[in-house]
Amino acid sequence: MQKIAGKILRTLGYAFQDESLLTRALTHRSVGARHNERLEFLGDALLGMVVAEYLFSQFPDADEGQLTRTRATLVNRESLAEVARGLDLGDLIRLGEGELKSGGWRRDSILANAVEALLGAIYLDGGMDACRNTVLRLLESRLTSIDPDSTRKDAKTALQEFLQSRRRSLPEYKTMDISGPSHQQVFTVSCQVDSLPEPVVANGPTRRKAEQAAARATLQLLNPR
Amino acid sequence: MQKIAGKILRTLGYAFQDESLLTRALTHRSVGARHNERLEFLGDALLGMVVAEYLFSQFPDADEGQLTRTRATLVNRESLAEVARGLDLGDLIRLGEGELKSGGWRRDSILANAVEALLGAIYLDGGMDACRNTVLRLLESRLTSIDPDSTRKDAKTALQEFLQSRRRSLPEYKTMDISGPSHQQVFTVSCQVDSLPEPVVANGPTRRKAEQAAARATLQLLNPR
Numbered sequence: 001m002q003k004i005a006g007k008i009l010r011t012l013g014y015a016f017q018d019e020s021l022l023t024r025a026l027t028h029r030s031v032g033a034r035h036n037e038r039l040e041f042l043g044d045a046l047l048g049m050v051v052a053e054y055l056f057s058q059f060p061d062a063d064e065g066q067l068t069r070t071r072a073t074l075v076n077r078e079s080l081a082e083v084a085r086g087l088d089l090g091d092l093i094r095l096g097e098g099e100l101k102s103g104g105w106r107r108d109s110i111l112a113n114a115v116e117a118l119l120g121a122i123y124l125d126g127g128m129d130a131c132r133n134t135v136l137r138l139l140e141s142r143l144t145s146i147d148p149d150s151t152r153k154d155a156k157t158a159l160q161e162f163l164q165s166r167r168r169s170l171p172e173y174k175t176m177d178i179s180g181p182s183h184q185q186v187f188t189v190s191c192q193v194d195s196l197p198e199p200v201v202a203n204g205p206t207r208r209k210a211e212q213a214a215a216r217a218t219l220q221l222l223n224p225r
Numbered sequence: 226m227q228k229i230a231g232k233i234l235r236t237l238g239y240a241f242q243d244e245s246l247l248t249r250a251l252t253h254r255s256v257g258a259r260h261n262e263r264l265e266f267l268g269d270a271l272l273g274m275v276v277a278e279y280l281f282s283q284f285p286d287a288d289e290g291q292l293t294r295t296r297a298t299l300v301n302r303e304s305l306a307e308v309a310r311g312l313d314l315g316d317l318i319r320l321g322e323g324e325l326k327s328g329g330w331r332r333d334s335i336l337a338n339a340v341e342a343l344l345g346a347i348y349l350d351g352g353m354d355a356c357r358n359t360v361l362r363l364l365e366s367r368l369t370s371i372d373p374d375s376t377r378k379d380a381k382t383a384l385q386e387f388l389q390s391r392r393r394s395l396p397e398y399k400t401m402d403i404s405g406p407s408h409q410q411v412f413t414v415s416c417q418v419d420s421l422p423e424p425v426v427a428n429g430p431t432r433r434k435a436e437q438a439a440a441r442a443t444l445q446l447l448n449p450r
Binding site for chain 2: 064
């Protein structure tokens with residue numbers, strides 16, 4: 001463990017007083033009962049708060065929507081998994097047998113969760129300032145390059161805001177079909193709004209992407225500009 | 226404003242040093258440019274963090290799912306709107322003409338957002354401890370009566386998690402029939418999973434309840450325990 005603590009000190013710049021917290025943060029649930037999921041819950045909330053505070057103070061002219069979307073680009077699973085790769089965290093995470101072989105989505109999610117668990121552990125070990133400093137250091141390169149003005153609304157958000165501003169009821173999405181082999185599924189989704197007679201149907205490789213496509217097409221019908 | 230500050234002091238137990246922050250927290254966007262939405266963004270993150278920290282420390286045996294669900298019951302719009310009503314916050318919020326007449330959902334959302342904005346303002350004015358104390362005081366009666374063990378997963382969530390943990394594809398719900406008069410409809414819904422030869426069919430008074438019933442029955446077939 002001391003070797004790992006040394007590595008974390010070099011990469012995160014944080015020295016744990018209680019190394020059992022560090023061990024726990026790096027232990028996936030596949031290993032046994034003393035895993036990192038509770039720490040991940042705590043770290044996720046801390047990360048959201050620290051980034052919110054940073055964006056709030058750094059971008060006094062950004063509105064709530066821009067702040068929310070900017071934060072979402074910083075703290076999503078893919079972004080945190082990249083952070084974890086930058087730290088070579090993958091080598092330090094303790095995984096059970098079954099998980100060792102898994103790749104792809106699982107892998108990203110395990111890495112991202114470990115980053116959040118580490119932040120929770122640092123908070124418990126060293127307090128808010130230590131946690132805040134670690135977040136800002138981990139995200140430093142991303143934080144310096146963000147521009148809230150450039151965050152575009154995704155189509156579902158844009159459609160929802162369009163309808164709300166006109167006091168119409170919200171769209172209803174339905175999954176109509178899921179086809180294809182499990183690694184290459186195609187989702188068919190419909191988007192129904194009160195003011196159109198028929199639902200708009202669209203496809204995508206994930207439910208979310210299919211819904212975004214359906215929302216985009218619906219918005220275009222409602223507001224062709 | 227001083228009258229409002231006095232009222233907030235009595236109900237929240239917090240005395241603002243910078244009363245312009247308080248004014249801002251209580252100003253809805255319908256009033257003009259200096260409204261409370263940025264403070265709401267900040268306060269939402271703070272609230273999530275403080276409640277996460279509280280639950281983490283108070284319930285050492287609760288797992289991440291229980292913590293997440295318990296927090297969701299504490300910080301949702303309805304719950305925060307109730308908190309706002311307990312504080313008579315509605316009378317203190319500055320609304321534009323158009324918003325004065327609106328009720329229902331809008332109203333709940335305006336109230337809940339003002340609570341979050343107040344928490345953001347208190348954080349900026351008095352720091353983390355002041356914010357934490359306010360959150361814990363506002364939610365006190367709720368926090369003392371919660372029991373993470375009692376938060377049950379709804380059946381659709383449980384079925385989805387069961388399938389995902391086994392890397393199977395997600396269930397597909399279809400509405401097969403809607404019958405009965407409009408105030409007393411019966412929804413018939415099917416739930417199809419790859420590993421069962423036939424979809425499971427169930428009824429309910431709403432689509433959601435029918436889907437929950439179908440999910441529950443499907444889960445029982447897959448995992449009779």
